[in-house]
Every structure is written in C-alpha cells, then in structure tokens.
Amino acid sequence: MKPIRVGLLGFGTVGRGTYEILRRNQEEIQRRAGRGIEIVKIAVRDAARARTVVGAGIEVTDSPEQLVGSAGIDIVVELIGGCDPARALVLEAIGNHKHVVTANKALLAVHGNEIFAAAHRVGVMVAFEGAVAGGIPIIKALREGLTANRIEWIAGIINGTSNFILSQMRATGASFESVLEQAQALGYAEADPRFDIDGVDAAHKLTILCSIAFGVPIRFEAAYMEGIGKLAAADIRYAEQLGYRIKLLGITKRTSHGVELRVHPTLVPMQRLLASVEGPMNAVLVKGDAVGTTLYYGPGAGAEPTASAVVADLVDVTRTHTADPDNRVPHLAFQPDALVNLPWLGIEDTVTSYYFRMRVADRPGVLADIARILADHRISIDAMFQREPSEGENQTDIILLTHEALERDVNAALGRIETLPTVLAPVIRIRQEELL
DSSP, rough: OOOEHHHEEEOOOHHHHHHHHHHHHHHHHHHHHHEEEEEEEEOOOOOHHHHHTSSSEEEEEOHHHHTOOOOOEEEEOOOOOSTTTHHHHHHHHHHTEEEEEEEOOOHHHHHHHHHHHHHHTOOEEEEEEEGTTTSSOHIIIIIIITTTTOOEEEEEEHHHHHHHHHHHHHOOOOOOHHHHHHHHHHSSSSSSSSHHHHHHHHHHHHHHHHHHHHHHHHGGGGGGEESSOOOHHHHHHHHHHHHEEEEEEEEEOOOOOOOOEEEEEEEEEETGGGGGGTTTTTEEEEEETTTEEEEEEOOOSHHHHHHHHHHHHHHHHHHHSSSEEEEEEOTTSHHHHHHHOBBBGGGOEEEEEEEEEEESSTTHHHHHHHHHHHHHTTOOOOEEOOOOOOTTOOEEEEEEEEEEHHHHHHHHHHHHHHHTTTTTOOEEEOOOOOOO
C-alpha cells in the first residue's frame, strides 16, 4: 500500500521534532498505522536552511500556498502558529480536500467553529492533539476514553511557563520579577511573556477542552483570564502555611446555571495531586460522573513531546482516512448537529471559596469591621490568621479563607472593605478550589 504523503507548514521546533520522530520510528509507526507515513514537502521561510536538515526526496519550498495546493499531499500539518496566515492556509487545504493536523491552539480557540464546519462539509479530518498540553493525550481521552461519561468539570495546569514561575517562587522565596527573568534565561518564557503569564495561552487550550467536554461550540470570548503577575512571594508563603499551593489553573465546569470557563491563580490543597505538579510540567484533572476523577500528567511543550502528539494524529488520520466520514470520531466528540448552546457564566456568577490578604493598620477593631462587612454580603470566614508585626511596625497582614461565596457578593464586600481607613492597600484575592 502506498505511504500517506504529508506536507509540513513550518519547520521550527515542533516541525523538526515531527520530522525526527517519523524518521527514527518509521518502522514502528508503519506497523501501527498499517502503511507508511512520509513527509514529502515542507514549506518554510528559510528554505535553504531547511534543505541542510532534511533528507533527499523531500521537497522544500518557501511557498505555503503551493504546498496546500499540491496534488501529491494527503495530509497538511500546520505548525506555523498564530491565526494569520494559518487560518487561510488551513481553510485552503480543507477546500482542496486534504486532511489537516495542527498543534495551533490559538487558531482553533478563535476560528475552530469555522474550520471544523468546513472540514465536515467536505468530509476531511482536522486532528489537533498537539494543541493542548503537548505530549499528554488529553484530547483523545476526552473524545474517546471518557465518552461514556457526563463530564462535570476539568481543572488543569496547562501552561508550563507559569507553573515553572510559581514553583520557583515557592522553592526559593524569590519575587515574581526575578523568577520571570530566570525563566526567560532558561528558555521557558519568551522575551515578551504576556501570552503565558496573563493566562491567554491557558485560556486558548481550556476553550478547546470545554467544547469537547460539554458538546458546546468553541467560544474563546467567554473565557475569563487572570494571570500571575500580581502574585507576591508573601502569598505563596501564606498559602503554604494554610496547607495550600498556588497554581495557575484553567477551570471549566458545567453547572445548573451554565458553563464556567476561567483561568486564574488558584489555591489548591496540598494533598491534591495537582498541587505536586512542579516546574514546566502540565497536568489535567477530569471529573466524570461514572469514572470519577482522572489525572493526565506529562510535558506540556517541547519539540518531541508535542511532535509525539502530532505523529499520533497522523497515525489516526492514516488509519481512518478511507472510512465513511459519518463513522469517524467527531472533531469535538459530539456529532456536529448535536452541539448545544448552553448559557455561559461570567466570572461574577461564579461560586467558589476565596483567599484574601489585607494590609491593615495594627489597631483594635480592624478585624471586627472586616468581618461585619463580609457577613453583610453573605460571606462566612473559614480560617484566619494575622501576621505578628515586627517591633515598631504599625501595620500587618490579615489572611482570611472563606467558605463558598458568589463572586458578585465578594466584589461588593471588597469594594466596601477597601474604603475602610484601616485597610492600607487593595485586597489581594485568590480563588480556592477543593477539586473533589
């Protein structure tokens, strides 16, 4: 049987990893796929440089349009990233009746509905395991392994850069700014790290997981994003004293009122497995009604971990590309005509527990005033401690943990608390999740 012919759009870190895995494990992959999988063409900006890397018989071009229009290609692998020109190239490949494999989470989070609809119309596949959590097969687990379950919620560490920064802050006691510089020096963070530390990257990935879990259209604009840039070493330390660790989590839940889709720093109890995920590693917890809670852990980025997912997609497409399109696994796990438009909940409609750090004057009655305002807004205190001020110091930190409360009520209460003359700085608020 003739090999499946693959064209690569992009030959950066993941592109080279994909090339290397296919070359190194060619025999093993063919035994699994039932036929060979061969890269026959690569489109890259610096074609001359790519030619010095790839073997003979692989055509290298600087024209991605030529690649997606080539009659000699069965599967286009899009690894250029971003939305432009990736969106146009993917849609052109689909229009030319080519299957697509992509690791581009931003493209799918923003344009996924359009891309999947186009693929469905012409009967081709779009595979995207590498778009979420690198080498962790979380897409396949949700679409296939957990298909018997009604998924209740997902909570994941899905940005390795932020997790590395928080891990180092906890281990060393250093400030966010100094650890960010270390992450950049080690290559874990970009020169402009905002995409990672502001929660955008995690929100792209979470948006995709949400749609697969609940059978809803992709809607990135519904995601709430809050990054880690305002966290202080003191918050990491106080959380430890209370039995928690702080992680940037992507959380999506199906509630009786609608779907939550949020990324933010979160207090996680130390006894939970997610709390022990350190450095640049990723982990995703999924709660299903039948199976209970399952954990998926591994490297969330890197050349070969992400390329591992890309090659797995190539094998899947190779196995099923001749199958009746109606009998393939749907892109978003649910049949396209069975997706539902559930209500989307804003962050103000979220119910969770909270950590508050309040910088206050060290004088009698301060805590009583704060507790009274919280009670007025139906917020009850679960735990509290006050840092002992140093000799001669006239201010201190009060740390509060609350029971579950509505975010809208919390906003109103903090607005009043911050007007108290004894509260000397804006209140630091971190949401807390038990993940049971």
